[in-house]
Amino acid sequence: MRITELRLGTLSIPLKKPFKTALRSTDTVTTNIVALVSDTGAVGYGEAPPTAAITGDTDGSITCTLATRIAPALIGRDVSELQDAVSAVAHSAVGNTSAKAAADIALHDLWGKLCGQPLYxxxxxxxxxxxxxxxxxxxxxxxxxxxxxxxxxxxxxxxxxxxxxxxxxxxxxxxxxxxxxxxxxxxxxxxxxxxxxxxxxxxxxxxxxxxxxxxxxxxxxxxxxxxxxxxxxxxxxxxxxxxxxxxxxxxxxxxxxxxxxxxxxxxxxxxxxxxxxxxxxxxxxxxxxxxxxxxxxxxxxxxxxxxxxxxxxxxxxxxxxxxxxxxxxxxxxxxxxxxxxxxxxxxxxxxxxxxxxxxxxxxxxxx
Structure with a gap:
């Protein structure tokens, strides 16, 4: 199973009531969805919300890192070689932990589908x-x-x-x-x-x-x-x-x-x-x-x-x-x-x- 495509999308989900902390307030979950597509048609999903007040990551930094740094490091890789793939994600850029998390989660999702078992x-x-x-x-x-x-x-x-x-x-x-x-x-x-x-x-x-x-x-x-x-x-x-x-x-x-x-x-x-x-x-x-x-x-x-x-x-x-x-x-x-x-x-x-x-x-x- 090889990775052939990385797709990026956005998702917005209203909250039942505003969520307030000492750092921020929001009334919507806004997040970036990642889909890693394989040559078998299997899809692995991940996500990265922009939480600039905590991680420093914004929509722009997340999508740019995924498209220009992480995607080139993953396209063509064999999902069975999971450790090599997650290492490539980890070393694709300095910081940008949310973008890396989205790709890492999607990789593990594909790996679980390859193995036919839930991750846990x-x-x-x-x-x-x-x-x-x-x-x-x-x-x-x-x-x-x-x-x-x-x-x-x-x-x-x-x-x-x-x-x-x-x-x-x-x-x-x-x-x-x-x-x-x-x-x-x-x-x-x-x-x-x-x-x-x-x-x-x-x-x-x-x-x-x-x-x-x-x-x-x-x-x-x-x-x-x-x-x-x-x-x-x-x-x-x-x-x-x-x-x-x-x-x-x-x-x-x-x-x-x-x-x-x-x-x-x-x-x-x-x-x-x-x-x-x-x-x-x-x-x-x-x-x-x-x-x-x-x-x-x-x-x-x-x-x-x-x-x-x-x-x-x-x-x-x-x-x-x-x-x-x-x-x-x-x-x-x-x-x-x-x-x-x-x-x-x-x-x-x-x-x-x-x-x-x-x-x-x-x-x-x-x-």
Whole structure:
């Protein structure tokens, strides 16, 4: 099976309600879809959303990298030589992790179809179902409390609370959510780099002193401030999860070596795809450090890839894959199946995706 074409398209999916964090706000999932076509007619799907506030990747940089750097490196390659192909993607350009992730995911999808097995099984996984948390966007405390109570009524027992713009107001937000949902609901707090180390320590200690029972706090300080992240981790009892501070295996090695965080959040758009994510999983497992699997605002294409990874690696113990739940519609036929908070993988080869509807297909690079 050889790659004969790389097709690029765009996809837009409205959200049920605006998604707000300390870094950005959006009411639509906009993403770039990649289709790798083989000489057998099999198609591998990948995607790359533009998340300039986090990865630095824009629509322009993604499509340019895929068309001019990655496509020439892949056209004509044998899918069975997966490691050579993913290495070619990884070395096609500096940075551009989202574009690389799209191609890497599509390559693995084709490889799974060549082997006739779903990816999670090819990696040794046996479990097919898990539950995701649900994200509560950053708003006024009373609105966040209402949203949290609604999510609990809908059956979610783990919530991710977005904070990070005003650490004093964040204390009110977290307290309001806890009072609204009661003591049994799992709460995770995500500051999206919004605090200084001192603010983070003060806020987290407040949560501890108030008995708010927060499971973890995600990326409390700026991504580059590894020393500040370690200060926070060492100063509080609550578990600290690194997100924007960990992209590559090299980043993971530094965090693990310094023990600058208690856990790592793996996202395919940061790691450059499944290959980099698998390496980070191995490093974390060797260090005895648990991982969360997360996503940007993405469609079910790349979220399905993340779900396969999650079911293949026991070091992934926490799941934050709710973006498709936040969407008003699902244009992806096949892939991971959502039943409220419960996600289930199908047993179709590769990602198990048949097609993606509503894509505006544009540039095509052929051999």
């Amino acid at each position: 099984r090819l990696w040794g996984g046996t479990k097919r179902t898990f539950t995701t948390d649900y994200t509560i966007s950053l708003n006024a405390p009373e609105e966040m409390a209402r949203d949290a109570a609604e999510a609990v009524r809908d059956g979610y027992d783990a919530l991710k609370i977005k904070v990070g713009i005003d650490f004093r107001l964040d204390m009110e937000r977290i307290g309001a959510v806890r009072r609204a949902v009661g003591p049994e609901i799992l709460l995770r707090v995500d500051a999206n780099q919004g605090w200084t180390p001192k603010e983070a320590i003060r806020t987290i200690r407040y949560m501890e002193d108030e008995g708010l029972d927060i499971e973890l706090v995600e990326q409390p300080v700026a991504s580059h401030d590894i020393e500040g992240l370690k200060r926070v981790t060492d100063a509080v009892e609550t578990a600290i999860l690194a997100d924007e501070s960990v992209y590559s295996p090299r980043d993971a090695l530094r965090l693990i070596s310094l023990r600058a965080a208690d856990m790592l959040n793996i996202k395919l758009m940061k790691s450059g795809g499944l290959s980099g994510a698998l390496t980070i999983c191995g490093m974390a497992e060797s260090a005895g450090m648990e991982c969360m699997i997360g996503a940007m605002m993405e469609s079910k294409v790349s979220v399905t890839a993340a779900a396969h990874l999650a079911m293949a690696r026991r070091v992934v113990t926490k799941y934050d894959l709710d973006p498709p739940i936040l969407c008003a519609s699902d244009p992806v036929r096949g892939g991971v199946i959502y039943d409220g908070a419960v996600l289930e993988l199908n047993d179709a080869p590769g990602l198990g995706i048949d097609s993606v509807e509503g894509v505006a297909w544009g540039e095509s690079v052929k051999g």
